[in-house]
Amino acid sequence: MRIDILTLFPEMFQCLMVPGIFGRALEGGLVKLKAHNIRDYTHDKHHVVDDYAYGGGAGMILKPEPIFEAVEAVKAHIYKEEPGWDKFVEMPVILLTPQGRPFSQQIAVELSKHAGMLLICGRYEGVDERVRQRLVTDEISIGDYVLSGGELAAMVLVDAVVRLLPGVLGSEDSAQDDSYTTGLLEYPQYTRPVEYRGEMVPEVLLSGNHAEVDRWRHEQAIRRTLERRPELLDKVELSSQDRELVDRMKKLNTGSAIK
């Protein structure tokens, strides 16, 4: 996947280049990440990227011209240089903004199917509305809080998408049990030692009985979801057995209907 990011702070994206899942994906050529400075697309002596808001009010607004020109230049470059350029014609152009649709695992999965994506990081008090109207195909928020810019949000989105790309995680199915992929929160995990400060690893995990382990994990995932994020259970498809289990847990109101 090719990811292009328009930002006033391209150097912030250096921190993704560290060893680890993302670094390996970059090195292995599974991902190409380019951060472009919006300021490079200004034409005036002082490289001005923002201006006062029409109608008054505090704060500066990012001007439309450098953002439009940056998007056009990046697209022109991709169409000219990338093999299979036509795969990029439908590439999403995403503005990171607290006004966007809430980011989710489902959106990460959708985005991971594209050959590329172009992310625009907002700054200051906002972005000229014409960028929203005419340039972007999507607006995404990573949560109901306001960051000082879209850069950290872009990194969150990029990380969540890249780890879903085939070959990025060690084994193809290691993202399959993730919280939110199954629609449930993930079950508790343990590693050695078997006993630590008086707390034991649950017997069933030591049993070597894979069917029992799977059953325990599934029930724990349901229990954890019920305890922490009960609203998620309304959206997930559960078997009638699982529904009964949820009902029992709710009745007991302790989440301890299962052992």
Ligand code: ADE
């Ligand atoms: N820019 C500022 N705050 C943001 C948020 N919560 N999500 C996405 N982009 C942002």
